[in-house]
Amino acid sequence: MADVYMNGKFVGTCLEPENFVEKVRVNRRKAKYADELNVTYHPDEDNVILSTEKGRARRPLIIVHNGKSLLTDDHLMRLESGEIKFNDLVAKGVVEYLDAEEEENSYIAITPEVVKPGHTHLELSPLVILGSQAAMVPYPEHNVAPRVMIGAKTIKQGIGLYVSNYLMRSDTDVSILHYPQNPIVTTKMYDVMNFSTHPVGQNIVIAIMAWDGYNMDDAVILNSSSIERGLFRSTYYRPYSIEELKYPGGQVDSIEIPDKEVRGYRTEDVYRLLEKDGIIYPEANVSSGDVLIGKSSPPRFLSSLEEFRFGVEARRETSQVIRHRESGVVESVVITESDDGNKYVKVKVRDSRVPEIGDKFASRHGQKGVIGLTVPQEDMPFTADGIVPDLIFSPHSIPSRMTVGQLLEILGGKVGALMGNTIDGTPFQGDREMDLRALLKGLGFRDNGTETMYNGKTGQMYRVRIMVGNIYYLKLRHMVANKLHARSRGPVQLLTRQPTEGRSKEGGLRLGEMENHCFVAHGAALTLKERFDSDRAIIPICKKCGLVAIYNRFRRKGVCSVCGDDIPITFIEMSYAFKLLLDELKSLCMYPKLIVGPK
Amino acid sequence: MTLPPSIKKAVERESEGLNKSKSKKLLEETERRFREMSVVPAEAVGVISAQSIGEPGTQMTMRTKHFAGVTEMNVTLGLPRLIEIFDARREPSTPTMTIRLQDDVASDENKVREIAAKILEVSFESIMKEIVIDLLNFKIEVTLDNSSMESFNIDIKDVEKAMNKVFKKHKIVILKSGLIRLSPKDTKTILNLYKMKMKLKSMHIRGVPGIVQVLPIKRRGSWIIMTAGTNLRRVLKVPGVDPTRTFSNNIHEMFRVLGVEAARNSIVNEALGTLKQQGLEVDIRHIMLVADTMTLNGDIRGITRYGISGDKASVLARASFEVPLKHLFNAAVHNEVDNLSSVIENVMINQPIPIGTGLLKLVVKRDKK
Structure with missing residues (x-):
C-alpha cells in the first residue's frame, strides 16, 4: 500500500x-x-x-x-x-x-x-535539452561539454547592442559595439531569442596558424588594418550623478561652480568646462581630474574649531569629478528630480575603445584569449586569392580542448560567406559536415577549409596548408583600458599609513605573505625591509617607560605622557602598523613596554 | 669541516691500492665537494623546506581514496594524509601495517597465508549467524555460522575455549550443531543479560586484536602482508614476522613501540611515500628537517598551535599564527619579554630579519687605550 x-x-x-x-x-x-x-x-x-x-x-x-x-x-x-x-x-x-x-x-x-x-x-526538439545560452553555441555536440559551458558563459560577456535605447539609459560599465552583425553560422535559438535585435559580435576571417610566437598561450593576433576599418570598435559609457541634498537644520547642497574660498577647492583649471549652472555641457572633452558637476556642501560638523569660519568659507567642495585616469566626451546631461524631490543631475561620459593589445576576444566555443599583437595588413599572411585574415588563432588551442565545433563553424562560415546565406549549426540537427565539404568543393576550395598561404613579410609560400575561414567572434567586455594600473607612489590610508588598495584609489599592489616568504628564503633581508618600508615611521620612545613619547622640536626636549616633561627619549624606526599594534594593546589594558638597548 | 664517518669510510675503500699523494688528493677533493654541498650559514632552510613541500602540495589532486593493493583496501592518501602526518594525529584515518616476513617464509605462499590468518582478528560476531535473548528462560541462544567458521578455519573447540575463558562461572551448553546456550551465573536481570550479549559479541577468539583485515601481496618476488588496523607490538612477536622490517603507518604507535628515532624515520617515510604516490618529487632533506623538528625533544609534536607552532619563544610570532588574543593576554599576565630574535617579529616591526644578509653585523675594532 x-x-x-x-x-x-x-x-x-x-x-x-x-x-x-x-x-x-x-x-x-x-x-x-x-x-x-x-x-x-x-x-x-x-x-x-x-x-x-x-x-x-x-x-x-x-x-x-x-x-x-x-x-x-x-x-x-x-x-x-x-x-x-x-x-x-x-x-x-x-x-x-x-x-x-x-x-x-x-x-x-x-x-x-x-x-x-x-x-x-x-x-x-533536441535543442531544448540545452538551455537558452548553451544553445547559442553552434555545433555544440562536436565540442567537449565544459567548453560548451564556457562558450555559453563568454557569449554573455560579448559586447554588442545590448538594448537599442541605450542612449536614453544610464547603465554603469556598458559598451556598445559599433558594427554588430548576425552570425553566419546560427542555431535555431538565435531566431527564438530575436538575436538580430541585439547581436554581440562580428563575422571575421580567421586563420589557424602560429605567427612569430605572438599568439602563443591563447593570445590572438589582430589585423590592425581591420581595426582601422572599424573592426570591433566600441564605445564605453559611464554615468555620473549627483544629488542636491537637504540637511537637517535648513542647510542645503548647492550645485554650482564652487567659490574659491570653499574648503577643498581644486585648481581653477578643472572647473573650466562647467557652465553657469555648475554643470558641464554636452560634447565637452573631459580628461582625468576634470569636474563634471560642481557642488558645495555645508560643513560636516559645527565644531568649535571652525567657529571662526563663516559663509562660503565654511562650506566643503563636493564636486563630481571624472574617475581617476579616465577620459572621454560628455554624451548627455540630464537634470531632473530625485525621489526625495531634490535636484538630481546625471552626466553620461562616453569614450571610444579601439581594440588594442590586451583586449579580450572569444569565439563561441569557449576559446577566449587576448590580443598579443596587432599587425598591419601588409605583414599578415595572405591566400592565393589575396584574402588576409582579420585574426590569427593558435593551432595549439585546439587539440587539448577538443573544440571541434569551432572548426566546423569555420567551415560553415566559409561556405556561408561565399554563398551569401546562413548556415544552420543548431545542436544535433545542424547542417552536416559532409554537405558543407561538398559545397565548399563545389565553390572551388579545398573541402577541408585549408588553403595555401604566403608569408606577408617575405612573400614566401608556407609549406603547410592553413585553415582559413569565417567565424563569428566576440569582443568581450574586459578591456585593458579599464584595468591597466601601476603605481610607484601615491595615496596612503589614514589609519595605517599603508598604500590604498584598488585601481580606483590609485592603490599599490600588495606584497603578500607568500611573497614575503620568498624574500626570506633568498636571505634578502634588506631588500625585504625596503619593500615593507611603505609605512615606515620614526617614533620617539620614552627611555624610562618604553612607551611612545612626544618630541618637542621647539624646546628640543622629550615629553612623555606618563613620565612627564623633560624626559630622555630615543628615536626608533618601525612600521607605523606596529605602532598601531602597540596602541591597540594599550587599549586592551596591556603595557607594551619597549626595552630600548644601546644604539 | 670533517667528513661524516660513512663518507670517510667510502673514501678509504676507494683509495685502497692508490699511492699516497693520489689518495690524499681524493680525500681533499671529497672534502671540497662536501663543503660545497653543505648549507651556507644564514640560509633560510625552514622557509625553503616549507616552500619545497608546499608548492607540490598545491598540485595534489583532491582525490583522496585510492586502491593501494589488488583487493579492496582503501587507504587515505594525498593531501589529507600529508596533513595527518604533519599534524601528528593520534590515529591515522586508515591505520595500516606493512608486515615483512622472514626470508624462509616470504617465498612460500601457503605459509604466508597461514601467518596472515593467524594475525587476522576473529571476533565472535564474525562467526555467528544469530543471537537471541530468551527472556523466558533467561538465556542467550546463539546459532553459529558454519560456513564462515570454516573459512576462518575455526573449530567449535576454539569457540568453547574462548568462551570458557571469558565466561568463567556461567553455564554454557554447546551443541555439535552449532547452537550455544549461555545463562548468567548469578543476578538474573535483563540488563545483565544484555551486557552479556554485548560481551559475547565482541569476544576475541583468535588473532591479533585490532587487525581487521589482512591482505597478502607479492612484491618483487617475495610476499608481504598488508593489514587494515594496527597492533605493532603484538604483530612483531608473531613467529615468521621479520620484526626489523615491519612497520605501522601510525607514527605514534611507532614511537610507543620503537622509540623516537623510529618515529622520525616513520614521518620521513610516510610523507615521502605520500608525495611519491602522487608523482611529486620532494628532496628528502626538506622532509627530514621537518621530521627532526617534530621529534627533537624526544616526543612527537605536530605543526599545529598545540605543537611546535605554539612553542615558539616569541609572543609576536605566536600571536601572528592563530588565536592572537590568547597569546597576547597570556604574555601580558606573565610579563613576557619578546627579544625580537626571529624572522616574523622583525618583519612586523620592519627591521632587518636575522636571516641571510640580515644576520651579518659589522664589528668595528676599537683602538685599545
Missing part, C-alpha cells in the same frame, strides 16, 4: 499506485484536472507524490502513446496557419508539462525517428 502525498502533506494511501498514477495522468490529459498537476510514483519508497505548488521548473513534452507521437502533421499544419495555438495542444492532451520529479519516471525520446513502444514522451 503506497502513501499518497499532496504538496508534501500526507493525504492517504492507495492500493494500486501504478494504476492510480496512470489514472491521474489520463484525467489530466483530458483536462479534467489542472495541467499544473504533476504526479510521480516512487516504487522504492512506495509513495505517490502529487504536486501543484509554485516554484517547480516544468517543461513541455509531446506525449507518446503506444510508440506513436500524439502530435500529428495535421496539428502542425493548423499551428502554422494559426488555427490553433500551442496552449490548445496542452488542452487537447498532445503536449504536457512535466516537473523534475515526474520526469524521473518518464522515458523521453529525443527525435521522432527513435520513438519506440516503451517511450512515454518525445522532446519538442
Whole structure:
C-alpha cells in the first residue's frame, strides 16, 4: 500500500499506485484536472507524490502513446496557419508539462525517428535539452561539454547592442559595439531569442596558424588594418550623478561652480568646462581630474574649531569629478528630480575603445584569449586569392580542448560567406559536415577549409596548408583600458599609513605573505625591509617607560605622557602598523613596554 | 669541516691500492665537494623546506581514496594524509601495517597465508549467524555460522575455549550443531543479560586484536602482508614476522613501540611515500628537517598551535599564527619579554630579519687605550 502525498502533506494511501498514477495522468490529459498537476510514483519508497505548488521548473513534452507521437502533421499544419495555438495542444492532451520529479519516471525520446513502444514522451526538439545560452553555441555536440559551458558563459560577456535605447539609459560599465552583425553560422535559438535585435559580435576571417610566437598561450593576433576599418570598435559609457541634498537644520547642497574660498577647492583649471549652472555641457572633452558637476556642501560638523569660519568659507567642495585616469566626451546631461524631490543631475561620459593589445576576444566555443599583437595588413599572411585574415588563432588551442565545433563553424562560415546565406549549426540537427565539404568543393576550395598561404613579410609560400575561414567572434567586455594600473607612489590610508588598495584609489599592489616568504628564503633581508618600508615611521620612545613619547622640536626636549616633561627619549624606526599594534594593546589594558638597548 | 664517518669510510675503500699523494688528493677533493654541498650559514632552510613541500602540495589532486593493493583496501592518501602526518594525529584515518616476513617464509605462499590468518582478528560476531535473548528462560541462544567458521578455519573447540575463558562461572551448553546456550551465573536481570550479549559479541577468539583485515601481496618476488588496523607490538612477536622490517603507518604507535628515532624515520617515510604516490618529487632533506623538528625533544609534536607552532619563544610570532588574543593576554599576565630574535617579529616591526644578509653585523675594532 503506497502513501499518497499532496504538496508534501500526507493525504492517504492507495492500493494500486501504478494504476492510480496512470489514472491521474489520463484525467489530466483530458483536462479534467489542472495541467499544473504533476504526479510521480516512487516504487522504492512506495509513495505517490502529487504536486501543484509554485516554484517547480516544468517543461513541455509531446506525449507518446503506444510508440506513436500524439502530435500529428495535421496539428502542425493548423499551428502554422494559426488555427490553433500551442496552449490548445496542452488542452487537447498532445503536449504536457512535466516537473523534475515526474520526469524521473518518464522515458523521453529525443527525435521522432527513435520513438519506440516503451517511450512515454518525445522532446519538442533536441535543442531544448540545452538551455537558452548553451544553445547559442553552434555545433555544440562536436565540442567537449565544459567548453560548451564556457562558450555559453563568454557569449554573455560579448559586447554588442545590448538594448537599442541605450542612449536614453544610464547603465554603469556598458559598451556598445559599433558594427554588430548576425552570425553566419546560427542555431535555431538565435531566431527564438530575436538575436538580430541585439547581436554581440562580428563575422571575421580567421586563420589557424602560429605567427612569430605572438599568439602563443591563447593570445590572438589582430589585423590592425581591420581595426582601422572599424573592426570591433566600441564605445564605453559611464554615468555620473549627483544629488542636491537637504540637511537637517535648513542647510542645503548647492550645485554650482564652487567659490574659491570653499574648503577643498581644486585648481581653477578643472572647473573650466562647467557652465553657469555648475554643470558641464554636452560634447565637452573631459580628461582625468576634470569636474563634471560642481557642488558645495555645508560643513560636516559645527565644531568649535571652525567657529571662526563663516559663509562660503565654511562650506566643503563636493564636486563630481571624472574617475581617476579616465577620459572621454560628455554624451548627455540630464537634470531632473530625485525621489526625495531634490535636484538630481546625471552626466553620461562616453569614450571610444579601439581594440588594442590586451583586449579580450572569444569565439563561441569557449576559446577566449587576448590580443598579443596587432599587425598591419601588409605583414599578415595572405591566400592565393589575396584574402588576409582579420585574426590569427593558435593551432595549439585546439587539440587539448577538443573544440571541434569551432572548426566546423569555420567551415560553415566559409561556405556561408561565399554563398551569401546562413548556415544552420543548431545542436544535433545542424547542417552536416559532409554537405558543407561538398559545397565548399563545389565553390572551388579545398573541402577541408585549408588553403595555401604566403608569408606577408617575405612573400614566401608556407609549406603547410592553413585553415582559413569565417567565424563569428566576440569582443568581450574586459578591456585593458579599464584595468591597466601601476603605481610607484601615491595615496596612503589614514589609519595605517599603508598604500590604498584598488585601481580606483590609485592603490599599490600588495606584497603578500607568500611573497614575503620568498624574500626570506633568498636571505634578502634588506631588500625585504625596503619593500615593507611603505609605512615606515620614526617614533620617539620614552627611555624610562618604553612607551611612545612626544618630541618637542621647539624646546628640543622629550615629553612623555606618563613620565612627564623633560624626559630622555630615543628615536626608533618601525612600521607605523606596529605602532598601531602597540596602541591597540594599550587599549586592551596591556603595557607594551619597549626595552630600548644601546644604539 | 670533517667528513661524516660513512663518507670517510667510502673514501678509504676507494683509495685502497692508490699511492699516497693520489689518495690524499681524493680525500681533499671529497672534502671540497662536501663543503660545497653543505648549507651556507644564514640560509633560510625552514622557509625553503616549507616552500619545497608546499608548492607540490598545491598540485595534489583532491582525490583522496585510492586502491593501494589488488583487493579492496582503501587507504587515505594525498593531501589529507600529508596533513595527518604533519599534524601528528593520534590515529591515522586508515591505520595500516606493512608486515615483512622472514626470508624462509616470504617465498612460500601457503605459509604466508597461514601467518596472515593467524594475525587476522576473529571476533565472535564474525562467526555467528544469530543471537537471541530468551527472556523466558533467561538465556542467550546463539546459532553459529558454519560456513564462515570454516573459512576462518575455526573449530567449535576454539569457540568453547574462548568462551570458557571469558565466561568463567556461567553455564554454557554447546551443541555439535552449532547452537550455544549461555545463562548468567548469578543476578538474573535483563540488563545483565544484555551486557552479556554485548560481551559475547565482541569476544576475541583468535588473532591479533585490532587487525581487521589482512591482505597478502607479492612484491618483487617475495610476499608481504598488508593489514587494515594496527597492533605493532603484538604483530612483531608473531613467529615468521621479520620484526626489523615491519612497520605501522601510525607514527605514534611507532614511537610507543620503537622509540623516537623510529618515529622520525616513520614521518620521513610516510610523507615521502605520500608525495611519491602522487608523482611529486620532494628532496628528502626538506622532509627530514621537518621530521627532526617534530621529534627533537624526544616526543612527537605536530605543526599545529598545540605543537611546535605554539612553542615558539616569541609572543609576536605566536600571536601572528592563530588565536592572537590568547597569546597576547597570556604574555601580558606573565610579563613576557619578546627579544625580537626571529624572522616574523622583525618583519612586523620592519627591521632587518636575522636571516641571510640580515644576520651579518659589522664589528668595528676599537683602538685599545
